[in-house]
Amino acid sequence: MLRKLAIRNVRRQLGNYLIYFMTLALVTALLFAVNNIIYSDNLAVFVVDEEEAQMVLAMATVLISAVVAFVLSYAGSFMLRLRKQEFGMYLTLGMSRGDILKLFFLENSVICIAALGVGAAAGLFFFQGFTAVLMNLLEIEFTIAAYSPEGMLRTALLVAGVFFFASLASAFYLKRVSIYGLLHGAMKVERKVKHPYVWFVVMAVSLAMMAICGLAFFREVDAIMLEGHRMDKAMGLLLILGIFLLLFHMGLAKGLVSVLLRRPGLCSRGAGTFVLRQLSGTLSINSLMLGCLAFLLSFAVIGADTSFIAKTMLDDMLDQEAPYDILCHAEKSKNSGFLEEAEKVAGEYMEIRERLSYGIYRSGGHEFNEFTGWYQQYVEEGRGWADFQDVFMKLSDFNKIITPLGYEPVFLEGRFLIVGTALETSQLSWSDMIFEHKGKKYAFQDCRTDYPLLCYERFYVILLDEAVADMECHEEYAAYRTAGVKYDAAELWERLHGIVLRYRRDGGAYNCGFVLREYSKLEKDESAAVLVLGALFTAGVFLLLAMAILALKTLSAMGEDRRRYEILFRLGLGEEGRSRALFWQTFSFFLLPFAVPIAMGIPAAMVGQRIMELGNMEGSIDAMPVIAGSVAFVMAAVYLLYYMAAYLIAKRAVRVG
Amino acid sequence: MEKVLEVRNVTKYYGGGSVVAKALDGISLSVEKGEFTAVMGPSGSGKSTLLNVIATIDRVSAGEILLRGKRLTEMKEKELSVFRRDQLGFVFQEYNLLDTLTVGENIVLPLNLRRADYQESRKKLEQVSEALEVADQLDKFPGELSGGQRQRAACARAIITDPALVLADEPTGALDSRNSKKLMETFRSMNRAFGSTILMVTHDPVVGSYADRVLFLKDGKVWNELYRGDRSRQAVYREIMAVSAALGGEGAFMEGEEPLAAETAAPMPEGTSVCYGGPGMEGAPAAGEGRGLMGKDASMEGEVSKC
Known part of the structure; x- marks a missing residue:
């Protein structure tokens, strides 16, 4: 009998369960897709470090499933609230609490099984979509990916776990609530917000603190990029920002509306007071929830922005860090054979079209290093000079290797040029420095940090060839341009690495090395893929959950709102007026935890621009607002979809006449 | 006297196809300015339907309704909302205050819905809340008030816009006898002090006895009509009881009627009569004209009986 009633109830409550069901199905689809990617055989081909990628994504799914379970149990309470009179009636008619629990559990099982089915079906497509994104990020040609039984099983287990946890929370509520509470819960006397002005001040202070944290974070980015600060302070600032974000939303929910209500002259006209009162009750009760949602949404926005910014940065960094297809270097005195051997092995994998050789020279002095802070620091620590000998490159060598990369040739008229590979180099005041060598004086011309990595020193000095001619050639470099045919970069890397280890064993650490562009690209693409996929998955789930909570919360109150809107109808508020009031009531509620997070895209884009600017990736500066705008657009589109669904259902629920 | 409300030959059907119920059957009546009219009748007589169609909450199937000369039956939804907002005041059994x-x-x-000036609204609020004795309850929520206080607040809301007509649907339905009496005194004071025109549906003869005029409905038609004239409320009450008995064939036919209070249990005075009649009460005297019971007119089907 209970089974029959449960199925009938689900059919009858289909409209109310729609958003709950949609959310569960979409989350299931996302979990299905990500789990299949984690356990897909294709992933082994995609990534260099399969285990690490698997672990990161697996942890993300478990963590997110825990958040889903928590949020859905919260959402379940709205479903209960929506139907509490019905459950109260069952109790009054003599059903036991156990029967009602079974009924609710059966109903939820029907929904869960249906959501699992629909979610898995949608997940089949989501998986192919995600794989396509992944392959695109890895620049691999798209092929239909195979499904993994392990991934499917893991999805079913996670969804079952989520469902079990959510049902447990509902069962707990049903076990405790009184019949009176179920039947007359709607008739509770509204409690006024205590100390609304205090909350208003909390809101204002939190907003100011958020702005201060944002500015401090912005400056900390500079310090990290220019002075090599650690990330601890920046992370701390983000944490403080998150706390004030929570407080701001709590203050906004509790303070603003209540303060407005105390100024009836401002907004009492039309249905203003009604809308504010509707909001006041909902917002003050749910202020913590709204703060948490704002936190989740901010996490989703910033996470998605950061992942795309990082992807852009990684793409740009490849050109910076590996400008040539292969770049090998070796200390001349110890490993001169390394370059030839490496070239021979590389030739087995690719057609080498051009070899550009250049050298790094030492004068034996350390005049340039004396200008640097790190030099002073090392001297104070009593460390040797050897690491801080000044390093030079011939102008002709420099022009030879930068012009094929699209840079203008450099002209020096009796001056020197400093090329920094560390950003802090550009922060030093070199302009007063005069370099004396062989009786000639060279003045400072420029300090550039925007050239790609062509020498593994913090900075090197470009001088006219004749000035360098008599210096000792310390290190030899060979840059190779190839035909650009695809090859097994991982295998070549392994072989070259083996050679490096052999030479280092014989000649000491760091005396030779190589950079393989294709392998660097693989590594960066993998990082970008895991980052973007993880961020998109997290952002998608958080957004869905937040929207579902807002929609369910709105709809669960509609039973009570219907009567209120009917009174407005009788008092002469026309359909247009009622629709407007409903719009403001629901839209304000939806907008409150969404507005600030979506606006977070602006500082995220600014930080991204600053990072690009400082990292000499000017070409990507303009991409930052586009990334932030695109993320905001997609999130706003999902938001609008949910809002429209909730609004239309609510409108139908309160329709009179 | 100015006719505020005219109901002309109004018919209302519910349902469709083979299952059709006639709730109003060509009913006609009019209410004059400043009149306090009660509508009574047994369950299913059409009194709530009559109130709903006058309130424009429901549409008529045939006939027309005019309020201050405007045909409500021809108005569109948007106009009706404005009309309800500007011309009508409502008092409901369940208070219908927004919690x-x-x-x-x-x-x-x-007043807010009319976008009235804030200062004027405040002044008006003070005025009506003082008059209806809810001035010290203004900052409370409805859930914190007693039933009587809530209904007085609902009355204050009904008259704050100076509506052409205040419609009350079983206003004492959720109140005890003491609060019912107090509310009816409030209605009378609204009627006298503010000149409110009131049309009230009730099943309670005690409550009906406060009105200047009582319309009895049966099967969707006005079956009878009583005027207070100069007589006491007790006298009117006895007349209502008599009509009720005649209408329902029993002493007290109305559902949920309360026991007679001592003050209303006196025997009917000499000369009291009840008019049995169907529709067509055009010849009825206006409130306060002192004609006592309505006179017999040509359309009456029964005879005037002496109780």
């Missing part, structure tokens, strides 16, 4: 608004906000809501 999320304070009493003061509830009372002033109709």
Whole structure:
């Protein structure tokens, strides 16, 4: 009998369960897709470090499933609230609490099984979509990916776990609530917000603190990029920002509306007071929830922005860090054979079209290093000079290797040029420095940090060839341009690495090395893929959950709102007026935890621009607002979809006449 | 006297196809300015339907309704909303106060919906809340008030816009006898002090006895009509009882009627009569003209009986 009633109830409550069901199905689809990617055989081909990628994504799914379970149990309470009179009636008619629990559990099982089915079906497509994104990020040609039984099983287990946890929370509520509470819960006397002005001040202070944290974070980015600060302070600032974000939303929910209500002259006209009162009750009760949602949404926005910014940065960094297809270097005195051997092995994998050789020279002095802070620091620590000998490159060598990369040739008229590979180099005041060598004086011309990595020193000095001619050639470099045919970069890397280890064993650490562009690209693409996929998955789930909570919360109150809107109808508020009031009531509620997070895209884009600017990736500066705008657009589109669904259902629920 | 409300030959059907119920059967009546009219009748007589179609909450199937000369039956939904807002005041059995608004906000809501000036609204709120004795309850929420206080607040909301007509649907339905009496005194004071025209549906003869005029409905038609004239409320009450008995064939046919209070249990005075009649009460005297019971007119089907 209970089974029959449960199925009938689900059919009858289909409209109310729609958003709950949609959310569960979409989350299931996302979990299905990500789990299949984690356990897909294709992933082994995609990534260099399969285990690490698997672990990161697996942890993300478990963590997110825990958040889903928590949020859905919260959402379940709205479903209960929506139907509490019905459950109260069952109790009054003599059903036991156990029967009602079974009924609710059966109903939820029907929904869960249906959501699992629909979610898995949608997940089949989501998986192919995600794989396509992944392959695109890895620049691999798209092929239909195979499904993994392990991934499917893991999805079913996670969804079952989520469902079990959510049902447990509902069962707990049903076990405790009184019949009176179920039947007359709607008739509770509204409690006024205590100390609304205090909350208003909390809101204002939190907003100011958020702005201060944002500015401090912005400056900390500079310090990290220019002075090599650690990330601890920046992370701390983000944490403080998150706390004030929570407080701001709590203050906004509790303070603003209540303060407005105390100024009836401002907004009492039309249905203003009604809308504010509707909001006041909902917002003050749910202020913590709204703060948490704002936190989740901010996490989703910033996470998605950061992942795309990082992807852009990684793409740009490849050109910076590996400008040539292969770049090998070796200390001349110890490993001169390394370059030839490496070239021979590389030739087995690719057609080498051009070899550009250049050298790094030492004068034996350390005049340039004396200008640097790190030099002073090392001297104070009593460390040797050897690491801080000044390093030079011939102008002709420099022009030879930068012009094929699209840079203008450099002209020096009796001056020197400093090329920094560390950003802090550009922060030093070199302009007063005069370099004396062989009786000639060279003045400072420029300090550039925007050239790609062509020498593994913090900075090197470009001088006219004749000035360098008599210096000792310390290190030899060979840059190779190839035909650009695809090859097994991982295998070549392994072989070259083996050679490096052999030479280092014989000649000491760091005396030779190589950079393989294709392998660097693989590594960066993998990082970008895991980052973007993880961020998109997290952002998608958080957004869905937040929207579902807002929609369910709105709809669960509609039973009570219907009567209120009917009174407005009788008092002469026309359909247009009622629709407007409903719009403001629901839209304000939806907008409150969404507005600030979506606006977070602006500082995220600014930080991204600053990072690009400082990292000499000017070409990507303009991409930052586009990334932030695109993320905001997609999130706003999902938001609008949910809002429209909730609004239309609510409108139908309160329709009179 | 100015006719505020005219109901002309109004018919209302519910249902469709083979299952059709006639709730109003060509009913006609009029209400004059400043009149306090009660509509009584047994269950299913059409009194609530009559109130709903006058309130424009429901549409008529045939006939027309005019309020201050305007044909409500021809108005569109948007015009009707404006009409309800500007011309009608409502008092309902379940108070229909918005639980999320304070009493003061509830009372002033109709003025806000009109986008009235804030200062004027405040002044008007003070005026009606003082008159209806809810001035010290304005900052409370409805849930914090007693039933009687809530209904007085609802009355204050109904008259704050100076509507052409106040419609009350079983206003004492959720109140005990003491609060019912107090509310009816409030209605009378609204009628006298503010000149409100009131049309009230009730099943309670005691409540009906406060009205200047009582319309009895049966099967969707006006079956009888009583005028208070100069007579006491007790006298009117006895007449209502008599008509009720005749209408329902028993002493007290109305559902949920309360036991007679001592003050209303006196025997009917000499000369009291009840008019049995069907529709067509055009010859009835106006309230306060002192004609006592209505005179017999040509359309009456029964005879005037002496109780």
